[in-house]
Each structure stands twice: as structure tokens, then as C-alpha cells.
Amino acid sequence: LHPDLAPILDETYGVIVYQEQVMQSAQTLAGYSLGGADLLRRAMGKKKPEEMAKQRAIFLEGAHKNGLVADQAGAIFDLMEKFAEYGFNKSHSAAYALVSYQTAYLKAHYPQFFMAAVLTADMDHTDKVVAMLAECTRMGLRIVPPSVQQGVLEFRPEGDGDIRFGLGAIKGLGRAAIQAILDARREGPFLNLFDLLCRVDTQKINRRALEALIRAGAMDDWGVSRASLIASVDSCIEAAAQFQSNRASQQESLFSGQEALPVAPPPVLAEAWSLTETLRQERETLGFYLSGHPMASLRDDLAALGTVPLGDICSGTTVLVAGLVVARRSTRTKRGDRIYFLTLDDGRGRLEVVIFAEVWAQAGKVGEGEEPVLVLGEVGEDSYSGGLRLSALRVLDTARAREELATQLTLELEIAAELAPQDLLAVLRKYPGQTALRLRLRVGADIVAQLRVAESLSFAASPAAIAALMALAPTARWRWDYRSTTSLVNNVVPLERARYGARRPA
Structure with a gap:
């Protein structure tokens, strides 16, 4: 300088x-x-x-x-x-350096205890918990579900490398209800939902708290499906209230002449929730997915498309990301233009996406239900939150991204597979496009014949065309090749290149 x-x-x-x-x-x-x-x-x-x-x-x-x-x-x-x-x-920097050294030492040598303490400190901040749960997975630590039998208010280390999810991080469950459960549990483990309600002060735990515990998986230890537990809540509350009332007034059983014993109502059987429904209920109760993630089965396909995990992005880059919409809001600029904010979750991190009106209008209906949203955008620093934010250049769903990015589809078939050439020709002509098709026929253990379909028969990788090809070759193995993700938007200039050109030498 x-x-x-x-x-x-x-x-x-x-x-x-x-x-x-x-x-x-x-x-x-x-x-x-x-x-x-x-x-x-x-x-x-x-x-x-x-x-x-x-x-x-x-x-x-x-x-x-x-x-x-x-x-x-x-x-x-x-x-x-x-x-x-x-x-x-x-002096301020020196003080922070000392704290940084101490926390780094604890994380390196006592990772289970350190991460449990960090999760407890921020358990009211969903976005931070999501990032820290992903960090626990990276470190080889396992997060075990909340439990009315074993859990406490805080996140707690258990066994060798496990962290028990804290009951205090369950939405709709107050501290008074948690303390009432812990007090009653001192007498021994709960046998079932009815036993819990008979022993816990019903003035401190209501229906909402019970349903939150069930949806979060805190009552899975009894081996009863969450759907059946939800269906049994009303009858158990009514029977437990009657038992507690009788015990309070010291009424005696007319049949035995002794104090009435609790009689559990018959269980209400219900069809178990699907994995998708289970995860949706967890997200509503915890603010995130705990026992799995809807995108887990899609990661390989999305990675092949060129998406970057939300936890791996950095400022000054143009990236394609994918995630489920877990929060949305909109506002207007000073000029009156609508601007949208989506929070994406991919199971490894969360990120807020800023979408201006013209980009939103081009996107159509995306982000509804449990389908992931793909966003090509420029990553920048969020001066308000101190984290990162993505400014969207393009918003689309998986099907649209595949259709625009796919350059070639390779189908690998066994020689015995029945694939009528005239049927394949009809499909390719019905859905013309820019995606080339290659066929690989496994003739023997070490012999594979590759057939190249004429470029004039390239097809559009649309959902309809893909469904038609699947119907023709249901046992085939599929492999897609894609072009660069930046082709989704013409003339995209990465931020780091633009900034480098704008710098003035000292």
C-alpha cells in the first residue's frame, strides 16, 4: 500500500x-x-x-x-x-480471540458436550438449530428424538456420540408442562399416554402440548403410531381427568370397596402416517425436519443437475440451489414493486432468497407442497442478519430445470429387455427437443453394445416424455448429462468477476 x-x-x-x-x-x-x-x-x-x-x-x-x-x-x-x-x-479482538480458542478447544476435544450446549443456547432460533444439526451430522454425532421417558428441557449428551433432543425446543410446549412431566417421571417411566395423563398435573399440560409431543416423536418409545396417539388424545384426557377427580375426592370403587384404580380406555387405532406426513408434522412442531428430510432421496439427482448444498455456498458466487420452502413473505419497494422472500431448507442449511417481481412472474406456481424449488442466483452478504442471502435470477422446479439443462439421456438395458423400435420412434417424434438419447445394451457379463440415436430424434426431457420412456423401458437404468447451470439465464456475469473488474489498485 x-x-x-x-x-x-x-x-x-x-x-x-x-x-x-x-x-x-x-x-x-x-x-x-x-x-x-x-x-x-x-x-x-x-x-x-x-x-x-x-x-x-x-x-x-x-x-x-x-x-x-x-x-x-x-x-x-x-x-x-x-x-x-x-x-x-x-483489546476487544484479543478477548474474542481467547473465547474463540476456548470454544474451538471444547469443540475439538469434547464435541458431544459442546454441541449439546450450543444447541441448548440457541434452541429458540430455528435457523441456527438447523445449521447446527447439519454440523452435528458432519461431525458424526447422532441427534436422537425427544422423549418423555428420557429427555429433559435441554439438549443432553447420551451414550457414545448421541445428543438427546431437548424438550424445550418443541413449539407449543411450555416450561411448566415440561417440568410437570419431569416431576411425574421421578416415580418411574410412563407406561403409556393414559398413564402419563394420570400422573401429570392436567392443569399444566393441555391438548396442544400433548399433540406437540406426539408430532415431535416424543412418545414413540411406547411403540404406538403417532396417528393412533393423536386419535387417542381425547379419550385419554377424559378418562385421566375422571381418575384424578375420583382420587382427589377419595371416592371408592362400588365393586371392590377400595380406591379406584386407573383403567385405561381402549386404544383408538388409526392408519399410520406416511413418511411425508410424519416429516410435515415434525416441521410444524419443531420448525424443521428431525427424523429425516423430504429431499434426502433427491440429493443425488439434484447434485447431478449442478445444485450446491445451502451449507456450502459462499458470498460472491452465482449458484444453483434447491430446497423446500419453509417460510415466505412479501413486501413492496419504495417504487411500489412487489418483492418476495422465500426461506429454503435442504436439510443441511437454510437460506433466504430475494425474488423480484419480474423473476417471480416468470416462475409461475412453484414452492407449493413438498416439492423442492430450484433457484439460480447471486450470493451476497445480508447486512441485516449477518448471514448470506441469495438474489434470484431464475426460479423453477426440478422438472423444468431438467428439461432445460439435459443434454443427453443414456438408457442401459439388458439384452432380453423388450423395447419395440417403432414404439420408441413414436415417443421421440411426439416430444421433439434438444436432449440426445443413447442406448446401452448389456449383451454379456463383459460386453456392452452402445447404440446412438440420430440427433434428428433428440427429444424434450419433459415429464410427459420421461413417463412415456419409463413405460417403454421400466427396468432400464437411467443416466443424465447436463449443461452448465448458468445457461438457465443468458449473459449471467458472476459477482466475483464483476467486482474484480471494478477494483482500483492501491
């Missing part, structure tokens, strides 16, 4: 890190006094345009007197200003 900055920036390898370095640089290069340098530091921290314009003029004038040319002085001021957006004084 400048030889006079070498003594100031030597300890940080030429990079401005501390606020004191900003002040020293202003003193050395532009002749600022200590008081003036502190005013510069404050102005940079508050980011007031009028004050920064005034300070820039003072800096450039002082630098000129010390022999710096205007371009060089301006570039140095820009670097100082950029640093000040997120800079600390040296």
Missing part, C-alpha cells in the same frame, strides 16, 4: 485488522491528530455519507501534503473505510 504503513501493519501481515491501525495510518499518511484520528474512526463506524465525504476530503488533503498522489490516497482511504464496516479495537 505504502512504505510508511509497514511498521503499522507488520504484525498483521499487511492487512488492516484493528481500529488502532486505522488511526495510526491516518496520523502517518495524512497528518491527523490523535483526536482527529478518533473522529475518523467514529465516522467510519457510523457510516454517515456526509461525514465520510468530509473525512475523505481531510484525508486526501493531508495525504497530498505528505507526497501521496490522489489515486493512491483514495484507494487507501477506501480500504480503511471497508475495514471499518466490521473492525474492533485490539
Whole structure:
């Protein structure tokens, strides 16, 4: 940058890190006094345009007197200003460095306990919990479901590498209800839903709390389906209330002459939920999927399309991501244009996507139900939340993305497979497009014959065409080849390239 900055920036390898370095640089290069340098530091921290314009003029004038040319002085001021957006004084940085070292040590040597504590600290913040659960999976830690038999309020280490999900992270379940369950459990494990209701103070746990526990999987230990437990809630509440009333008034059984014993109502049988319904109920209760993820079976196909996991994206890149819409909202800009915000979840992270009206209009109906949404966009920093945000260039569903990106489909068939050439020809002619077709016939254990279909018979990889081909060759193995994801939008210029071209040398 400048030889006079070498003594100031030597300890940080030429990079401005501390606020004191900003002040020293202003003193050395532009002749600022200590008081003036502190005013510069404050102005940079508050980011007031009028004050920064005034300070820039003072800096450039002082630098000129010390022999710096205007371009060089301006570039140095820009670097100082950029640093000040997120800079600390040296003592503050040292304190944070110590905490960073301590937490890194705990995470490395006591990962199970550390992650349980971190999850407990942020269990009211769904987005953070989702990211930390993905980190637990990466670290080889297993999150076991919440349980009225074994769980407590907090996330808790169990066994060798397990973390028990905290009851306090279940939405609709208050701390008073949790404490009532823990108090009653001291007498021994609960036998069933009716036993729990007989022993827990019904003034502290209501129907909503019970359903939240069931939907979250906290009563799975009894081996009864969640659907049956939900169907049995009313009868169990009524019978337990009657038992508690009788016990409170010390009524005796007319038949035995002794205090009435609890008699469980007959279970209400219901058809078990599908995996999709189970996961949907978990998301409504916990804010995320716990026992699985609807996208788990789609990961390989989506990766082949060129999607990047939400947990792996970084600022300044153009990426294609895929996820389920777990939250949405919209507002209007100062000009009156509609702007949409979608929160995507892919099981490994969450990300907010900003979609402007023209992009939204082109997308049509996407993001409804449990179908993933694909978004091609530019990743940038979110100054409000401190995380990342994606500005959408294109929004589409999986079928549309495959149709636009597929360059070739290869079908591998056994030699005994029946595939009538005239039927295949009819399908290809019915759905003309840009996707080439290749056939691989396995003649023997080590012999494979490859047939290349004429380019004039390329087809459109639409859902209808795919269904027709599946009907013709139901036992075939499929392999898709795709073009670059940036072809979804013409003339896409990655952010890092645009920013690199706009930089001014110091």
C-alpha cells in the first residue's frame, strides 16, 4: 500500500485488522491528530455519507501534503473505510480471540458436550438449530428424538456420540408442562399416554402440548403410531381427568370397596402416517425436519443437475440451489414493486432468497407442497442478519430445470429387455427437443453394445416424455448429462468477476 504503513501493519501481515491501525495510518499518511484520528474512526463506524465525504476530503488533503498522489490516497482511504464496516479495537479482538480458542478447544476435544450446549443456547432460533444439526451430522454425532421417558428441557449428551433432543425446543410446549412431566417421571417411566395423563398435573399440560409431543416423536418409545396417539388424545384426557377427580375426592370403587384404580380406555387405532406426513408434522412442531428430510432421496439427482448444498455456498458466487420452502413473505419497494422472500431448507442449511417481481412472474406456481424449488442466483452478504442471502435470477422446479439443462439421456438395458423400435420412434417424434438419447445394451457379463440415436430424434426431457420412456423401458437404468447451470439465464456475469473488474489498485 505504502512504505510508511509497514511498521503499522507488520504484525498483521499487511492487512488492516484493528481500529488502532486505522488511526495510526491516518496520523502517518495524512497528518491527523490523535483526536482527529478518533473522529475518523467514529465516522467510519457510523457510516454517515456526509461525514465520510468530509473525512475523505481531510484525508486526501493531508495525504497530498505528505507526497501521496490522489489515486493512491483514495484507494487507501477506501480500504480503511471497508475495514471499518466490521473492525474492533485490539483489546476487544484479543478477548474474542481467547473465547474463540476456548470454544474451538471444547469443540475439538469434547464435541458431544459442546454441541449439546450450543444447541441448548440457541434452541429458540430455528435457523441456527438447523445449521447446527447439519454440523452435528458432519461431525458424526447422532441427534436422537425427544422423549418423555428420557429427555429433559435441554439438549443432553447420551451414550457414545448421541445428543438427546431437548424438550424445550418443541413449539407449543411450555416450561411448566415440561417440568410437570419431569416431576411425574421421578416415580418411574410412563407406561403409556393414559398413564402419563394420570400422573401429570392436567392443569399444566393441555391438548396442544400433548399433540406437540406426539408430532415431535416424543412418545414413540411406547411403540404406538403417532396417528393412533393423536386419535387417542381425547379419550385419554377424559378418562385421566375422571381418575384424578375420583382420587382427589377419595371416592371408592362400588365393586371392590377400595380406591379406584386407573383403567385405561381402549386404544383408538388409526392408519399410520406416511413418511411425508410424519416429516410435515415434525416441521410444524419443531420448525424443521428431525427424523429425516423430504429431499434426502433427491440429493443425488439434484447434485447431478449442478445444485450446491445451502451449507456450502459462499458470498460472491452465482449458484444453483434447491430446497423446500419453509417460510415466505412479501413486501413492496419504495417504487411500489412487489418483492418476495422465500426461506429454503435442504436439510443441511437454510437460506433466504430475494425474488423480484419480474423473476417471480416468470416462475409461475412453484414452492407449493413438498416439492423442492430450484433457484439460480447471486450470493451476497445480508447486512441485516449477518448471514448470506441469495438474489434470484431464475426460479423453477426440478422438472423444468431438467428439461432445460439435459443434454443427453443414456438408457442401459439388458439384452432380453423388450423395447419395440417403432414404439420408441413414436415417443421421440411426439416430444421433439434438444436432449440426445443413447442406448446401452448389456449383451454379456463383459460386453456392452452402445447404440446412438440420430440427433434428428433428440427429444424434450419433459415429464410427459420421461413417463412415456419409463413405460417403454421400466427396468432400464437411467443416466443424465447436463449443461452448465448458468445457461438457465443468458449473459449471467458472476459477482466475483464483476467486482474484480471494478477494483482500483492501491
